[in-house]
Amino acid sequence: MAFFTSEYECKLDTKGRLVLPAKIKANLPEVSTHELVIRKGFEPNLILYPMLEYKKIHAKIAALSEFNAEQRKLKRNFFRSIAQVELDNAGRILLPKPMLAHAGLEKEAILIGMGNYIEMWNPQLFEEHQIDDSEEYSALAQKYLDE
Numbered sequence: 818m819a820f821f822t823s824e825y826e827c828k829l830d831t832k833g834r835l836v837l838p839a840k841i842k843a844n845l846p847e848v849s850t851h852e853l854v855i856r857k858g859f860e861p862n863l864i865l866y867p868m869l870e871y872k873k874i875h876a877k878i879a880a881l882s883e884f885n886a887e888q889r890k891l892k893r894n895f896f897r898s899i900a901q902v903e904l905d906n907a908g909r910i911l912l913p914k915p916m917l918a919h920a921g922l923e924k925e926a927i928l929i930g931m932g933n934y935i936e937m938w939n940p941q942l943f944e945e946h947q948i949d950d951s952e953e954y955s956a957l958a959q960k961y962l963d964e
Contacts, residue, residue: 821935836908853867927940
């Protein structure tokens with residue numbers, strides 16, 4: 818199982834390639850070290866999954882009914898927002914242009930380990946989605962983590 822934490826600052830080259838930090842590469846499951854899936858996030862970001870983690874979500878989405886309009890809509894929007902990418906020998910992934918545009922990524926990116934997946938953010942947009950108030954952070958932690 819993948820386990821990603823921490824925050825990493827990364828650079829993108831002119832072709833839209835991003836070098837994955839060594840700590841992230843080290844946590845990729847061996848069976849999917851070269852196969853990754855990128856999804857457009859619900860916020861202006863990208864979500865990066867190791868193939869094993871993506872397959873869990875894929876199974877849920879694929880199981881939705883093609884005869885239910887709401888489920889069909891979710892399925893359509895989900896599958897059109899993903900791309901399979903491969904880690905090259907230099908440890909880089911090529912981010913498709915529509916993905917770069919969605920997340921506003923140009924020269925720099927912030928990668929955030931989110932447990933079983935990684936978020937990719939434009940550094941300026943990332944700051945807009947942070948909790949600045951420690952009381953709000955504490956209240957959310959209590960609401961969702963306190964038993």
